[in-house]
Amino acid sequence: MKKQLWVVGLLMITTITFGQKKEIKRAEKALKSGDVTEAMANINAAESLIGSADSEEKAEFYVLKGEVYLADAGKNDFNKMKEAADAFKKAKELGDSKINDRAKIGVQNLRVALVNSAVEDQKRQDFASASEKLYTSYTIKKDTSDLYFAAGNAVNAKDYGKALQYYEDLLEMGYTGIQQEFVATDINTGEVVVFATEDDRTTNMLSGNYTNPDERMAESVRGDILRNVTLIYISQGENEKALKVMKDARIENPDDTSLIRAEADMAYKMGDMARYNELMKEVVASDPNNPELYYNLGVGSSKNGDNEQAITYYKKAIELDPNYANAKINIAAIILSKEGPIIEQMNNLGTSNADYKKYDELKAQKSQLYKDAKPYLESALMLKPDNVELARTLMNIYSQLGEDEKFKAMKARLAEMEGGQ
Known part of the structure; x- marks a missing residue:
């Protein structure tokens, strides 16, 4: 009797094994033919039977499941991408050499899908979703650059706890971001474009849109990581931790200018x-000879109350880069900041002859401020022709200086700008 039961049990196991193999084959056939819906139905049917399979069959099943879910995910279904990621992880854990290459291809295709989807999220400013997708990509491919960009998106999403965790992991791993980059110049824009791989660059070169293929080493991002870690600590009120992180980093790399910038920030x-x-x-x-540095010094000096020194720095930035619009705007802003006290004095004057004389002096001083600020604002507007506030400020200055033709022209331009918004 016992022997009979054993035979029945064996027959049941054999039937289940045959069933799961049948469903896996059906799923694979459907996927190859492009029928993702049918492949999904078959792979789900096979999953309920997979528990009794040997490791080789399980590995084959999970790779196929990853492929099916990735195909069904399209460009945006993150839940299905996560299902694919879990499936590929299980396949890799089983370590079956027969499906190893297939699993690697699946993981690479999934990473491409996750990164591309994250890029689209960034364009929509959905940084939280972009961060999650990039972190998922990191967990399957272990490419530390994915973790770095996941951290950056977490910062933009104001999820500082998650960003800090990712950055600390990167620092512990000694991540610097220094790696070989494959680049080429976009013929239409003149910009140097970085490609994911050499093969990717080679493929894009065939389009005829790129020239000057080259290789270079990416700069270290360690300073950026430390800067963000310290700023996160500061935002959390952890100033002592921030100081310690920066102190240790500067001791380790005393001449690293990116770290000096990080400490300055x-x-x-x-x-x-x-x-x-x-x-x-x-x-x-x-x-x-870096105009941005002088500009930042100008910002710091102005915040510290030293506007004259700030103007000196801004002028140096403009000397190095005549098209540095923000430096010109900030010089004009400092000049015009003196207008308020002058107007206050004018309003507090009485009606004596001395007061009238003082009023005329103050009026002349105010007009001189407008004259001093005007060329900086005009130059900035040429560089930023769509800046409404610049146009409005200039219109008011022209009015105050009695430059009627310029006032009318700027008024019309401003109306056109605001009407187009």
Whole structure:
């Protein structure tokens, strides 16, 4: 009797095994023919039977499941992408050499889908979703650049806890982001484009849209990571941790200008403008022809109450880059900031002859402010022709200076700009 039961049990196991193989074959056939719906139905039917399969059959099943779910995910179904990721992970854990290459191809295709979907999320400013997709990509491919970009998107999503976790993991792994990059120049824009792989660049070169293929080494992003870690600590009120991270980093790399910038950003965030200016001078000394550095020094000096020094820095930035619109705007803003106290004095004057005389003097001073600010604003508007606030400020200045033709022209231009918004 016992022997009879054993035979029946064996027959049942054989039937189940045959059933799961049948469903897997059907799913594979449907996927190859492009019938993803049928493939999905078959793979789901096979999953309920897979428990009794040997490791080789399980590995084959999970690779196929990953392929089917990835095909069904399209460009945006993240839940199905996650299902595919889980399936490929299980297949890799089983470690069957027969499906190893197939699993690698599946993982690579999934990573491409996740990264492309994350890029679309970034365009929509859905940074939380982009971060999650990039982190999922990291978990399956272990490409640390995915983790780095996942952290950056978490920062943009203001999920500082998650960003900090990712950054700390990167620092522990010694991640720098230094790697070989495959680049080419876009013929239409003149911009240097970085491609994911050499094969990717080769394929794009065939389109005829690119020229000058080349290789280069990417710059270290360690300073950016440390900068973000310290700023996150500061935002959480953990100033001591921020200081310690930066101190250790500077000891380790005393001449790393990206770290000096990171410490300067930290000092700025903590309101230590004296330290900020001191550090920025170190940075400028290492790169004296960089207009952005002088601009940042100008911002720091202005925040520290030293507007004259700020103007000196802004002018240096403009000397190095005549098209630095923001530096011109900030100079004009500093000049015009003196208008308020002058108007207040004018309003407080009486009706004596001395007061009338003082009023005329103050009026002349106010007009001179407008004249001093005007060329900077006009130049900035040429560089930023769609800036409504620049146009409005200039229109008011023309009115105050009695430049009627320019006032009318700017008024019409402003109306056109606002009407187009």
